[in-house]
Amino acid sequence: MKLAYQRILLKLSGEALMGEDAYGINRATIDRIVAEIAAVVRQGVQVAVVIGGGNIFRGLAPGAIGMDRATADYMGMLATVMNALALQDAMRRVEVVSRVQSALNLEQVAEPYIRGKALRYLEEGKVVIFAAGTGNPFFTTDTAAALRGAEISAEVVLKATKVDGIYTDDPKKNPDARRYLRLTFEEAIVNNLKVMDATALTLCRDQNLPIGVFSIFKPGALMRVVRGEPEGTFVTN
Numbered sequence: 001m002k003l004a005y006q007r008i009l010l011k012l013s014g015e016a017l018m019g020e021d022a023y024g025i026n027r028a029t030i031d032r033i034v035a036e037i038a039a040v041v042r043q044g045v046q047v048a049v050v051i052g053g054g055n056i057f058r059g060l061a062p063g064a065i066g067m068d069r070a071t072a073d074y075m076g077m078l079a080t081v082m083n084a085l086a087l088q089d090a091m092r093r094v095e096v097v098s099r100v101q102s103a104l105n106l107e108q109v110a111e112p113y114i115r116g117k118a119l120r121y122l123e124e125g126k127v128v129i130f131a132a133g134t135g136n137p138f139f140t141t142d143t144a145a146a147l148r149g150a151e152i153s154a155e156v157v158l159k160a161t162k163v164d165g166i167y168t169d170d171p172k173k174n175p176d177a178r179r180y181l182r183l184t185f186e187e188a189i190v191n192n193l194k195v196m197d198a199t200a201l202t203l204c205r206d207q208n209l210p211i212g213v214f215s216i217f218k219p220g221a222l223m224r225v226v227r228g229e230p231e232g233t234f235v236t237n
């Protein structure tokens with residue numbers, strides 16, 4: 001099969017893991033998402049994953065109002081570690097071999113982030129799940145995806161989220177919003193399109209690392225993206 005990419009950095013929405021639930025990890029949903037990832041791994045694509053934490057805790061969530069921001073952000077990063085472990089376990093159930101590397105030291109739980117080891121795992125066909133974002137408060141897992149994507153020389157950062165691309169405005173709030181097929185980093189930043197934060201967009205722009213945004217709920221969407229077929233929105237220089 002013709003593949004557009006050999007190595008991808010997949011940013012998985014934490015919130016998407018909730019499925020129809022109000023909070024946490026929905027088992028059927030995570031299994032569905034893992035089946036989509038397993039299909040591209042079996043085609044020989046090297047897959048690194050950065051997982052979000054919005055289904056459990058965000059530093060800027062209403063529940064964190066009044067908290068010290070850095071403390072709330074560390075809680076958010078720990079939420080991503082829980083998601084990473086759940087993802088690894090779901091992969092294990094379908095015989096996809098993966099390794100979790102954490103940006104925060106949690107030595108009983110996950111190995112630390114070591115770039116060289118991550119590269120070796122990818123070359124061996126193992127999925128690498130990067131947990132705990134960048135390891136620093138005041139950032140997001142979108143920025144972690146851009147950072148890790150650049151570090152491992154991924155050919156693209158793919159944001160698998162709840163919406164099927166980038167729109168002229170938030171489609172959950174504005175029913176008249178229209179979806180872009182392609183746009184430039186400058187357009188995304190200047191128009192403040194919000195689907196990805198400006199720090200992540202700027203880093204990808206400076207590293208000339210394209211971003212694809214597509215729906216994690218659309219069956220086969222990830223496979224279509226890795227085959228280079230039209231899907232979602234692409235952001236390039």
Ligand SMILES: Nc1ncnc2c1ncn2[C@@H]1O[C@H](COP(=O)(O)OP(=O)(O)OP(=O)(O)O)[C@@H](O)[C@H]1O
Nearest residue numbers: 013014015052054161166167169170172193194195
């Ligand atoms: N211009 C826009 N185009 C598309 N989506 C937008 C836009 N502006 C805001 N959004 C919102 O951005 C959301 C996706 O980004 P968000 O960072 O909230 O989630 P995520 O990164 O997928 O999840 P998590 O933070 O849990 O990992 C969408 O659900 C959508 O409602």
Ligand SMILES: O=c1ccn([C@@H]2O[C@H](COP(=O)(O)O)[C@@H](O)[C@H]2O)c(=O)[nH]1
Nearest residue numbers: 052053058059073076077133134140141
């Ligand atoms: O590098 C990072 C990454 C994340 N955080 C905190 O974790 C939560 C959850 O991540 P999402 O990207 O929102 O899914 C985020 O709200 C931050 O509070 C961080 O501090 N540093």
